[in-house]
Amino acid sequence: MSALRNILLRREAGIAVMIVLFCLAVGTQKPQFLTLDSLRIILLLTPLILIGAMGQMLVVVARHVDLSIGSMLGFSAMVTGMMFKFHPEIWWPIGFLVSIGTGALLGLINGLLVTLFRLPAIIVTLGTLNLYRGLTYIVSNAKQIDRQYVPSALKAMSQTSPIFGIPWIIFISFGVALLTYIFVMHTRVGRQIFALGSNPVAAPLRGVAVTRVTLLVFSISGALSGLAGILYASRWGFVNPSNTGSGFEFQVIAAVVIGGVSINGGVGTVLGTILGVLLLGCVAAALPLLGIPGTTQSAIYGAVILIALLIDRTVRQQGIKSLTRARA
Template identity: 75%
Template sequence: MNLVRNILFRREAGILVMIVLFCIAVGLYKPQFLTGQSLRIILLLTPLIMIGAMAQMLVLVGRHVDLSIGSMLGFSAMVVGLMYREFPDLWWVIGFPIAIATGAVLGIFNGLLVTIFKLPSIIVTLGTLSLYRGLTFIISDARQINRSDIPSELKLMSRTSPVFDIPWIILIAFGIALMTYVIARHTQLGRQIYALGSNPEAAPLRGIDVTKVTLVVFALSGALSGLAGILYASRWGFVNPSNTGAGFEFQVIAAVVIGGVSINGGVGTVMGTVLGVLLLGCVAAALPLLGIPGSTQNAIYGSVILIALLIDRSVRQRGAASISRGGA
């Protein structure tokens, strides 16, 4: 087991080295990249992906996948946006529990379909990706929630906070990462998710309630997507039925896979995921600085996923060979 852990540690060290090398390379060409200002830009680009990645990490560790997170983000943001527009007198903080609860309900619906009907999560969430997006259009009557409808206190959360003026949304994102770390490492639920993912057949024999754990994982994924939804409204100041959250799942899956979370379940760390998110943030911030057109971004994300998959596989093989255990 120690050996496995060492390999994983190497994986995280590897991403860290990649980040450092990347930043130095860009910095040699564009010294502006190595300033505090640019750190702020990178950190402001990542909070939503960070929160989504934490949720997706738990889902993948449990040997599932959730493709509907972007649509859950959009739907929750729209519910909150509509609330702000229709009831401007409500205390704006109410938006947080509402967004999180809305997301959780959608997530539980995914979880129920997966557990009751024994359906593969990838197809279920491909369906709800479309379904939730459609519902977002319906509840909003296909209209955008405008900047003037979003409370200025909420928008201010993306600009500052009492803690060294670090914007609230960055603090929240790292808080969620910390929370996920605690769940993954120090709770029974965390251990059960890992056990379920590494060997679904043996999980019931170990006394794990597979249905309950799966439901909780999908509910968490929904709740965190809901949180990302209200933070979207804070960050960008509007909620659009078609744009908000579109393509979010791909960014998140890219970050998580780069971070070393195995698609075969059972393997993945919060540290690796955080680093994966930061690497994506560095790339996204560096491209325009270097004058590389934004149209290359998707090809870069796609190739990074494929490369990460190949690395993942070679790490697994080496791990399996050195402890002479069959492939998981």
């Protein structure tokens, strides 16, 4: 009984209930929303956000925030796209290494600025958000990488499937989520991220190498943005210097905050983040079906971030209350 109670009291249960209620509500209006086909649409909307959200989750748990992920996505995708365009002789899976490596490098720069100069991550990444976007224009000469240059084998990853008609990119994104789960739950460094985020002053006293963990967290966020970058090329078949990845950071931050990752650091789960991403995916899939114009999407993301912040605050205060009650 108490095990069931524990499950129901978990934060993730709340998000799952919200997803179900939302889907049922939309389903009463448009029954076709409750079919396997729309599940496929929802899942196809989410892989990039899911991958970005895993990196962002680690950054937020470490009590930072990374606003530059959209630009890192764009830059890595552009570098990879240019490799495809100008060096078509290179075996295309090398593109994954290039994209992830580029992203990790950009993320490392963020991390270095934050740790070396003790700057707030929000300002640093606001700067690099623009910096990396500008660099994307410069390296690409403001030209788009068109469909014909993206290898068809790469594009096929978003369409063909190894099993059950589920495309490769969905497997990749859930694979990343699984690896992140193992990383945060079963490795020493993963647990240190939580220690650092819950108490940055105490963490170094307990032997956490703060600089190294922070650098690692930002590099992972960059590397995952890079992975999302090449998958963007796979999913959409082009890379555009201004569109690719623009506004990505807001979707990802929305997903992470909905998923119950506390902006005060130290709290967050992979499962919660996945559910947060899925909820966003459901909303994004339901809008066109309900005939709501796409221009409202940004406003809805904004509202969702604020609502999630309110929920986060309420949950936190109740947690503090129950802790004090338990001690009394």
